[in-house]
Amino acid sequence: MLRATHGIGRGIAAATIPLVLLTACGGEHTTKVEASDVVGNWRGPGADRITLSQDHTFVSHDLGKKSDHCPAGRNSGTWGFFVDDGGSGAAVSHKAASGDRIGLSFDGDDSQEFSCFVDLAVVDGGKGLCESTDPDDPCSVGVKLTREK
Secondary structure (H helix, E strand, C coil): CHHHHHHHHHHHHHHHHHHHHHHHCCCCCECCEEHHHHCEEEECCCCCEEEECCCCEEEEECCCCCCCCCCCCEEEEEEEEEEECCCCCEEEECCCCEECEEEEEECCHHHCCCCCCCEEEEEHHHCEEEEECECCECCCCCCEEEECC
């Protein structure tokens, strides 16, 4: 009898833990999209905005201002989707045709003057981009951008 009760407790725990983890991550899920789906102008709260171009360049304003080491004001650089690097992580590819997370490389960051680590997670079925510094939490920065009309 004790074994049966113990087994039920494990079953309940196994079913509950994923729900708790989902709630802890804010309930946001990423969505895999084609590059053409994210090209265009995106705006967030305040002055946060970015224009993603088909040639994988971007121009932004105040993007990443809530993240450490990100430059303020107007910036530019290149973007690409994160892809599996064949090892234990992911790398940004400017050739990937689709993905659910966008990596940004700011111009001038080559010299290591600053190291701005902010990504854009594709959320809301492709209707939103969340600034993120945590691969496990798509909206970790708390800034969501939507397409400008």
